Amino acid sequence: MSLGISLHQLSKRFARGKEAVSAVDGISLDVEAKEMVAFLGPSGSGKTTILRIIAGFERPTEGRVLIGGQDVTDLEANARGIGFIFQNYALFPHMTVFDNVAYGLRAKRVPAGEIPRKVAEILEMVGLKGVEKRFPNQLSGGEQQRVALARVFVLDPRVLLMDEPLANLDASLRTRMLAEIRRLQRHLGTTCIYVTHDQKEALTLADRVAVLNRGRLEQVGTPLELYEAPQNLFVADFIGQANLLRGVVKAVSADSAEISVCGRSLRVRRGRIETLKSGDAAGIAVRPSAVSLGAAREAFLQGRVESRIFAGDRMEYEIEVEEGVLVRAYGALPGRGFVFSEGDPVGIHFDPGETMAFPL
Amino acid sequence: MAGFGQTVRSERARLDPLILALLVILWAGLAVFVLYPLARLLAAVFAADGSASLENLAKVFRSATTRKALVNSLVLAGAVAVSGTFWGYLFAFSVTRIPLPKAFRWFLRGVVVLPFVSPPFTSSIALTLALGPGGLLLRLFRVPDFNLYGFPGTWVAETLTYFPIAFLALSAILEAIDPNLEEAAASLGGSRWRVFRTVTLPLSAPGIANAFLLLFGASLTDFATPLVMAGHTFPVLTTQAYLQITGMYDLRGGATISFVLLLPALLVYLLQQSWVERKSQVTVTGRVGPRSAPRGAGLIAGILVLSAVSALTLFILFLYSIIFLGSFVKVWGVDHGLTLKNYAYVFTVGWKAIRDTVLIAVAATVLGTVLAALTGSLSARREVPFRKALGFVSLLNYILPGTVVGIAYVIAFNSGPLVLTGTMTILVALCVFRYDAVGIRSTEAALRQIDPSLEEASYSLGAGRATTFFRVTLPLVAPAVAAGARYLFVVSMTAISATIFLVSVRWSLLTVRILECVTELLFAEAAAFSVVLILIVFLASGAILLLLRLVVPQSSGGLRRS
Ligand SMILES: Nc1ncnc2c1ncn2[C@@H]1O[C@H](COP(=O)(O)OP(=O)(O)O)[C@@H](O)[C@H]1O
Numbered sequence A: 001m002s003l004g005i006s007l008h009q010l011s012k013r014f015a016r017g018k019e020a021v022s023a024v025d026g027i028s029l030d031v032e033a034k035e036m037v038a039f040l041g042p043s044g045s046g047k048t049t050i051l052r053i054i055a056g057f058e059r060p061t062e063g064r065v066l067i068g069g070q071d072v073t074d075l076e077a078n079a080r081g082i083g084f085i086f087q088n089y090a091l092f093p094h095m096t097v098f099d100n101v102a103y104g105l106r107a108k109r110v111p112a113g114e115i116p117r118k119v120a121e122i123l124e125m126v127g128l129k130g131v132e133k134r135f136p137n138q139l140s141g142g143e144q145q146r147v148a149l150a151r152v153f154v155l156d157p158r159v160l161l162m163d164e165p166l167a168n169l170d171a172s173l174r175t176r177m178l179a180e181i182r183r184l185q186r187h188l189g190t191t192c193i194y195v196t197h198d199q200k201e202a203l204t205l206a207d208r209v210a211v212l213n214r215g216r217l218e219q220v221g222t223p224l225e226l227y228e229a230p231q232n233l234f235v236a237d238f239i240g241q242a243n244l245l246r247g248v249v250k251a252v253s254a255d256s257a258e259i260s261v262c263g264r265s266l267r268v269r270r271g272r273i274e275t276l277k278s279g280d281a282a283g284i285a286v287r288p289s290a291v292s293l294g295a296a297r298e299a300f301l302q303g304r305v306e307s308r309i310f311a312g313d314r315m316e317y318e319i320e321v322e323e324g325v326l327v328r329a330y331g332a333l334p335g336r337g338f339v340f341s342e343g344d345p346v347g348i349h350f351d352p353g354e355t356m357a358f359p360l
Numbered sequence B: 001m002a003g004f005g006q007t008v009r010s011e012r013a014r015l016d017p018l019i020l021a022l023l024v025i026l027w028a029g030l031a032v033f034v035l036y037p038l039a040r041l042l043a044a045v046f047a048a049d050g051s052a053s054l055e056n057l058a059k060v061f062r063s064a065t066t067r068k069a070l071v072n073s074l075v076l077a078g079a080v081a082v083s084g085t086f087w088g089y090l091f092a093f094s095v096t097r098i099p100l101p102k103a104f105r106w107f108l109r110g111v112v113v114l115p116f117v118s119p120p121f122t123s124s125i126a127l128t129l130a131l132g133p134g135g136l137l138l139r140l141f142r143v144p145d146f147n148l149y150g151f152p153g154t155w156v157a158e159t160l161t162y163f164p165i166a167f168l169a170l171s172a173i174l175e176a177i178d179p180n181l182e183e184a185a186a187s188l189g190g191s192r193w194r195v196f197r198t199v200t201l202p203l204s205a206p207g208i209a210n211a212f213l214l215l216f217g218a219s220l221t222d223f224a225t226p227l228v229m230a231g232h233t234f235p236v237l238t239t240q241a242y243l244q245i246t247g248m249y250d251l252r253g254g255a256t257i258s259f260v261l262l263l264p265a266l267l268v269y270l271l272q273q274s275w276v277e278r279k280s281q282v283t284v285t286g287r288v289g290p291r292s293a294p295r296g297a298g299l300i301a302g303i304l305v306l307s308a309v310s311a312l313t314l315f316i317l318f319l320y321s322i323i324f325l326g327s328f329v330k331v332w333g334v335d336h337g338l339t340l341k342n343y344a345y346v347f348t349v350g351w352k353a354i355r356d357t358v359l360i361a362v363a364a365t366v367l368g369t370v371l372a373a374l375t376g377s378l379s380a381r382r383e384v385p386f387r388k389a390l391g392f393v394s395l396l397n398y399i400l401p402g403t404v405v406g407i408a409y410v411i412a413f414n415s416g417p418l419v420l421t422g423t424m425t426i427l428v429a430l431c432v433f434r435y436d437a438v439g440i441r442s443t444e445a446a447l448r449q450i451d452p453s454l455e456e457a458s459y460s461l462g463a464g465r466a467t468t469f470f471r472v473t474l475p476l477v478a479p480a481v482a483a484g485a486r487y488l489f490v491v492s493m494t495a496i497s498a499t500i501f502l503v504s505v506r507w508s509l510l511t512v513r514i515l516e517c518v519t520e521l522l523f524a525e526a527a528a529f530s531v532v533l534i535l536i537v538f539l540a541s542g543a544i545l546l547l548l549r550l551v552v553p554q555s556s557g558g559l560r561r562s
C-alpha cells in the first residue's frame, strides 16, 4: 500500500558554534501516492536534511510531516515504515547479502519459513540471483546498490526515500540503474522521493521535480514545466543551461517588456514579465539553443568567438559580447553548415520567443 | 547495556539515568585506583617532616648512584630506541615492500609477535644461557671471558624484546603509503634508491619518530631486563627504586627515585602523542580504486635486507629453542641429560604461583574488559560531560611507568583508609586499571568508525534500539573489545614492573617466581616456567577468539576488509 507525503512548513536549524545555521527553511510540499518526486539542488541546499527528517533520523525545528494523512513528526524512525536508500548504501558489512536483505523481515518478525522465499524473490527481481552468501565487500558497486534496493523493497515500504543513490557509480552503470529504479518503482507503485544534484537524473526519472536552493523550495513542477516556465533566474539557470545577462527594464506592457542589454534594446515575452517595473534591473536568461549565429554586421549583438568545442552532435561556442561577458551558443557540425573559428567576429540573435526575463 | 551505540547526528540528548549511574561508578573507581594512589605518591615525594619540601628530591640527587642511574636509563633508552627502530624498520620493510611468499610473511609476523606473549625475562634468560658465563655460544666459538652483564646484555635483550613494537608501528605506516606514489616517483625517472630516499623514507618518517619514542619509553620504564642483565655496574632508575624499597626498606626514597623516572617518561609520552596526531594527517591518500602491488626494493637491496632479517629471525628462534630445550635438561651447562623434573618442579612447587596468576589474570580480564567497553563507549558519546577527562584519567595508569604505579599502590594501600596489601583485590585492581587502556582505545576507535548510517539503516528497516545494538553495533565493536581482552590477559600474566611490589605470601605471581629462579641460578626451572606461561597465554588467546566467534558468530565478517 502506497501513501502520500505532506510536508508542512518544515524548518531545521543546526547549531554551529553559537550561531544557528538554517539548513531547511519553511518547506511545504505534497507528494501524491505512487508519485516519484525528485529533490534537485546544489550541494548544501538541504536535500539530505529534509529526507532525514521525513525518515525520522532528525527532528524538525518547526513544521510537521504527514504520511498518508497521519502526523508522524514525533514517531520513531523504526515505526514509520519508510524505506531509505543511503548514498553509501549502508549495507551491514558483517552480514551476507541474504542476511542484509532478511534483516528487516526478521525485525518485523516475519515467520522464519517465509523469509528465504521472499529474499529469493526480491533478489531475482533486482537481478541478483546467486549472491546470497557473499559479503557486501565482495560485490561491485552496482551489485551493492541492488542489495540496498532489495533490502528496502522486500519490506514493501509505504514510502521510499533515496539520497543520491547513484552518486558512487560510474556513468554507464548510472544510466542502467536509473532505468532499473524507475522500473521497480513503477512496478511496485511505491511513493518515492529521490534526492540528487544531477538535473539529468531528476528530469529523466521524476514525475515532478522540486528545486531547492539554500534550504528553500524554489519551484515544483513537471520537468517540462520547469524547463519551459521557470519561475526565477535560479531555476532557469539550474534546469537546462542558460546564458544569464543583466539588463535594465525600459518599458513594460501587458505581455512583454522592453529591456536594454549590452546597450541594445530587447523585447522579452517570457519569464515573470508581470513582476517587472520600469527602471528596475532585470535578469535575462537565454538558452544556448535559442541563440543563433550569423554574419557580424546586421546582428543584434556583435562578438568574437572565444572558444570552440566539438560536442559530438554539434559545435559549442563561447562568444565574448562585452569585456568579460560570454554567451554560449550551438552551431552546426563541419560539413553541415558554417563553422566559426576562434577569434572570428560573429553576430548574435536571441530568439524572442525563447528569451526570459526575471526580476533581480 | 544501553551504554554503547552513539547517535552522532541526533541533537544533544538528555543524559540517560543509566548512563549517569555508570559514570558515577566509573569515576568512583578511577578516583580510588588511579587518582588516589598518584596523590599519595606525590605527597610522599614532596613532603618531609610533615611539610611541603623538595628535600627528598635533593637527597636522591645527592646520591652518585642515582645520578648515574638517571644517565644510564637515558643512554640505554636511546640505544634501544635506535637499534629497535632499525630492526623494526627492516622487518616492516620486508613484510610490506619485498615480494615474499605469503607463508614466509606470516612466519615473519609470527616470530615478531613472540616477545609479546612471552614473560619479560625470556630474552634475558635465553641470552644468559647462550652468552652468559659458560654459555652455549661462548663455548661453541671458544670465547673464554666475555662479560654479557651490564650495558651490552641489557641493550641486546631489550632490543630483542621491544623491536616488535617498532615493527607494528612501522608496518602500519608503510602499508598506508600508496605504492602508486612510489610508482609515480619511479616513472618520473627515480632510481629505486632515489625513490626510497625521496618518497618512502620521508613518508614513513612520522612512523619512525613514533616508533623511536615508543621504544624509548618502553626501555626507560623496563624493569625486568635490567634487573637480570644490568648487574651492579650499570644501575638504572627502575631497578634502583626497587632496590631502595626492598633492600633498604626506604619507601619514600624509592618513591622519589620513581618520580625522577616519571618526568622523562611523561615527556616522551607527550612527544609521542603529538607525533601520532601529526601522523594521522599524513596518513596517505583516501584510496580510490585498486592499489597496485608494491614495487619491491630491487635485487641487491632486497637480498641485503632479507639476509639481515633472516639472521635476526634465526637468532630469535635459536633463543626460544634454548628456552624450550633448557626446560628439559638436568642442569644447564653442566649436565645436558633430558628430564621432566623441571616441569615436575613447576607443577608442584610452582603450582600455587600458576594458579594465583591465572586466577588474577582471568579476574582482571573479565572486569577490565567490561570496564574498557564501558569507558570506551562512554567517552565516544558526545553528550557525556567531561569525556576528555574521563579518557585521560582512564589511561593515566597506563601512561605512568609500572614502577611508579606499583610504588604508588604500595604507599596508598599499605596504610590509610583503605588497606589492601597482600590481597588479590589489589593485584586485580592494578591490572584492571592499568591494562584496560588498550581495550578503551580500540573500543572507542571502533565505535567512531561505525558509520552512523548503519544504525539508521537498521532503524529504518524497522529494528528497535535493542535489536540494532545486538545485531549491528555489538558485532562491529566485538573484535575491538576482544582485542582489548586478549591484551589484558597477556599482560596480566606477564606483568612484573608494578606487580612485583604487591605480591605477598598469600598471592604470588609466575613472573616473580621466574625472577626468583633466575636469581638462584635455577635456569632450567626458569625456562620450564616460561614455557608453561607462554603456553597458557597462547591457549587463553585462542579461547578468547573462540568465545568471540560463539558470542557473535557474524563477527568474522566484521574483520573482513574491502
Ligand atoms: N548535523 C548537522 N550539523 C550541522 N550542520 C548540518 C548538519 N547536517 C547538515 N548541516 C548543514 O545543513 C546544510 C544542508 O545540508 P544537507 O542537507 O546535507 O545538504 P545537501 O544534501 O543538499 O547537500 C549544510 O549547510 C550543512 O552544512
Ligand SMILES: [Mg+2]
Residues within 6 Å of the ligand: A044, A047, A048, A049
Ligand atoms: Mg546530501
